[in-house]
Amino acid sequence: MADRKKETVKVLMKERLAEGIFSMWIETEAAGQARPGQFISMYTNDAAKLLPRPISICETDGERKLRVVYRVTGEGTGTEQFSQMKAGDTFGIIGPLGNGFPLERAAGKRVFLMGGGIGVPPILELAKRMSCKEKQIIVGYRDGQTFLKEEFETNGTLYISTEDGSVGTKGNVMDAVRENGLRADIIFACGPAPMLRAIKAFAKENQIECYISLEERMACGIGACLGCVCQSKEKDSHSNVNNKRVCKDGPVFLSTEVEI
């Protein structure tokens, strides 16, 4: 059924959260259906930039409002253009896209919700929606600009790591786990590849069920172009080779099913 479309959405509010990190609330139909860990494809209004920017969903009001928190990746980039928008501006999106985190797996368990860098934002909606035995949110930042900290504090027990040691544990999220002697039965994580590799190794060593959200350069965002694949351990039933589509089969994968 051809019932999906590119939607024109309106910016409700935009603010700067930290150096190069911006938050934007938009009014969109996608808000009602979005699950934690899904993303939206955001199109700039610049005709010379024709590919969408895949941006993770930070939170929604469950109805008409959706929040994205994104990093400006450089001068003249699409993300910079989004950072210059103001309330009332409009742009195109497609979404929600991707599979999202299987949050029902967390029921009755001790959970790690781990985010690093620009992988921090999608952890918020996950934390808001999750019901589990013990909700331990472990987020890593570069420095003391700990964006979304207040929101996390009201949604679980928060542990912070910073690369420069200015807040919380000095180091990364795994250092925070060790320093605080934390334990989990299930892990949900989003962040840069080195962080995800460390978490995957930790989960394997401790035989913990672990879901990681991957990032890859995308074109179509809907699973057709095969631009954004990752390597899968087993032959994938759709691709018929050891590749999975990050945009369509992911971005969230069981850590043991992908090679990262």
Added chain:
Amino acid sequence: MSAENKMECTAKNQAECAAGNQTERAVDMRVNIAGVEWKNPVTTASGTFGSGAEFAEFVDLGRLGAVTTKGVANVPWPGNPTPRVAECYGGMMNAVGLQNPGIDLFCRRDIPFLRQYDTKIIVNVCGRSERDYCEVAERLSGEDVDMLEINISCPNVKEGGIAFGQDPKAAEDITRAVKRYAKQPVIMKLSPNVTSIPEMAKAVEAGGADAVSLINTLTGMKIDIHRRQFVLANKTGGVSGPGIHPIAVRMVYEAAHAVKVPIIGMGGIASAEDAVEMILAGADAVSVGTANFHDPAVTVEIAEGIERYMQAYGFAKVSDMVGIVE
């Protein structure tokens, strides 16, 4: 002409709008490509549309003249390492490397899926050797598909692909070989990465091609100056999108003056205006590729826009417009 197809009068298009709405006559959108009748002249450029399943959520495939699938080989191909795609000014680059599930799964899953829709099925065929191409063509001869498009122009694979598409003799030979096995009309997809398009078009026509399609992507390169490394893992990739459109129009024009077989024009088509331009240059039909990534419903909008153009300027059928700008 139905009411919803009426042109909206704006300050910008007043003249054509008035002309169009006065004539009020039906236009015939059908085109005949090598004996296969499409309901309209719009298809999808191979590799940008998968086998249609993902786009079917956004666009009614039954409103397209044809769906051209992503290239399929005799066996599954894993494709290239990532990053496989990058944006460039007014376009993009890709080096997917023809990842595909192989002809067996394709026949089992993708053909029945597409057959649910009232559209023509064009299967793009890739291979590393003449034998690979022939094996797929032979396999498809027993399948319910309408046309084959032979990809001798992919710049992103080491063997096969473009190697057959840059030498006229090799292109002619592979066309002749594939024609021996194919039951359906054969479209040869040409590369722009050649010295002479007319020479290549004539070569595949001499080899028995029933139609030609062009252009595939132009080989490009992008360097990340901050990391001082190539953006694509493959170093080079195929450039596509609106930025290459004028090159494609020129090459379609050249091909149209070199061969008699029908031409499917593509390269940076992002609007009905781009499509009409391609038709006026000599294309019998058009393919829409990269623009699908900017708006998944763009193919149907282009088909509708071509119809409005024909109404506005009084063209009764698509073939009346083909190659009329000499």
